[in-house]
Amino acid sequence: MSKEIKKVLLFIPPAFTFKDSPDVNPLPPLGLGYLGAVLENAGIEVKIVDCLLEGWNNRVDVADNIIRAGLPFDRIEEIIRNYVPDIVGVNNLFTKQRENAHQIYAVAKKVDKGIITVAGGAHPTVMPELVLADENVDYVVLGEGDDTIIDLVGVIEGKKDLAALDGVGYKENGQIKIIPKTKFIQDLDRLPFPARHLLNMEGYFGLKHSHGTRKKKRFSPIITSRGCPAKCTFCSAYKVWGRKFRQRSPENVIAEMKEMKEKYDIEEIMFEDDNTTLNVQRAEKLFDLMIAEKLNFVWDTPNGVAAYAINENLIDKMKQSGCYQLNLALESGNQEVLDNIIKKPLKLEKAKQLIKYARKIGLEVDIFLIIGMPGETKEQIWDSFHLAEELEIYHPFISIATPYPGSEIYDICREEKYIPEQFSLDDLFIRSFSISTPDWTGEELKDILKQGQRYLRVSFLKKHPLRFIADSFRFMISSPGKFLRRALIFVLGRWNLND
Structure with a gap:
């Protein structure tokens, strides 16, 4: 039975986080912005609600040291009732947050059984059968959805056949059907710019933390490319964006930057794609144009660069x-470890020279590390802390290897029984220490992390005592609770200044 689609309501769901040290913060959802733009171009009315932003100060205890941040579900129900959408879509990035997404599907069906529910994001992409097992979910969009959502609307309206779909999960006579994702958008320049007018941009402005600490009040993310040819074993992002690197032209990116400056007075941008600089020639031209056009942004790359x-x-x-x-x-x-376990095409000696040069010209430098990879020994884990100390980066961003579905290490951990039999999808977060190998247990890895962090702080104090004091004072002023916990660990921990 066909149904005309006039209005689409898209959600970023509330989020679970730690009560004592929240690890989530609102970020303008460009993915939904792109969907909103293509739907508007198709003549469909769209509303986007970021439940995390709109209910940022609403915190509800749900378990020991776990809270839910974001709009309460009765408020979400009110929004759905008032808007009267034909489709409700939810962007569910992380498996651990799936319950909040499924609550929204249930609320939508409670309001009106005729509302069509669509799940998108990384979690539904890698686990579509699990998501569709929920009676309240009608469709799953796998991977990038800019073209798929338009094709799906055409099918729902009876204007297109199911054969037109690519990367969609649905139900037929009670059976779950998955159409694999085989097509990715090659010409990214043909996409409209994200519909930032559908986002509460003023609500994001002024947030101190949004994918890192921001330098300016008025900021926005931007995405200049999709896909990654690297085959890092801990990563499942290729399931969403594909392996092939696809890029926007520098001119197209500059046009979006100008729009951001003119319409929203943006002062700071965050390049959110993983590979902004992968094509060096394109990146050089982009940065040259930014200079020539005198856009005067400050910017960084929160996801890092290769x-x-x-x-x-x-x-x-x-x-x-x-x-x-x-x-x-x-x-x-x-x-x-890089060559044979993580399988990242990186040479550390080159990285060291680049860091030395970046500091020489006045750039701040940070590094991302991941410890606890299957096959990694304790000694090799410590090499990461020693590298950070050598580079004088005393607060690197350290992730714990986590077996996310869709990643190679998920398959390794299941095959080798490196995750416990009682392993739950709720254990999928970067501080879960869910992996244990013949080389170390999860508890031992946790202890190594604490020792490594103490080692770096002591090294910082020994090498740069005045900087250490100044850094500690700034941290105490900005985050007194975290400062107290860190100070207690530092004072009471088992460390030796002569180590």
Whole structure:
């Protein structure tokens, strides 16, 4: 039975986080912005609600040290009733947050059984059967949905046949059907710019933390490419964006930047794609145009850049165009781990030279590390802390290897029984320590992390006592609770200044 689609309501759901140290914060959802733009171009009315932003100060205890942040579900129900949508879509990025997404599907069906519910995002992409097992979910969109959502609307309206769909899960006579994702958009320039007018941009402005600490009040993310050819074993992003690197032209990106400046007075941008600088020639042209057009943004890359694909000339252009911090996804301080376990095409010696040069020209530098990979020894884990100390980066961003569905390490952990039999999808977060191998247990890994962090703080104090004091004072003023916990660990921990 066909149904005319006039109005679509898209949600970012509330989120679970830690009560004592929240690890989520609102970020303008460009994915939904793109969907909103293509739907509007098709003549469909769209509303986007970021439940995390709109209910940011609403915190509800749900378990020991776990809270739900965001709009309460009775308010979400009220929004759905008042808007009277034909489709309700939810962007569910993380498996651990799936319950909040499914609550919205249930609320939508409670309001009106005729509302069509659509699940999108990383979690439904890698686990579509699990999501469709919920009676309140009608469709799943796998991977990028800009073209798919339009085709799906055509099918729902009876204007297109199911054969037109690519990357969609649905139900037929009670049976779950999955049409695999085989097509990715090659010409990204043909897409409209994200519909930021559908986002509460003023609500984001002024947030101190939005995918990192922001330098300016008026900020916005931007995405200049999709897809990643690297085959890092901990990553499942390729399931969403594909392996092939696809890029927007520098001119197209500049046009969006100008719109951001003119319509929203944006002062800071965050390049959210994983591979902004993968094509060095394109990146150089983009940064040259940013300089020539005098856009005067400050910017960084919260997801990091690939150290294997940049050089000193490019770093110069990054700095000149407004970059204030070079974030490098090094992942490990051990070359063997990078080559044979993580499988990242990166040489640490090159990375060290790039960091040295970036500091020379006045850029701040940070690194991303991941510890606890299956096959990694305790000694190799410590090499990552030693690398950070050598580079004098005393607060690197350290993730714990987590077996996300869709990643190679998920398959390894299941095959080798590195995750417990009682393993739950609720254990999928970067501080879960859910993996245990013949080399170490999850509890031992937790202890190594604490020891490694103490080692870096003591090294910082020994090498740069005045900077350590100044850094600690700033941290105490900005985050007194976290400062107290860190200070207690530092004072009471088992460390030796002579180690």
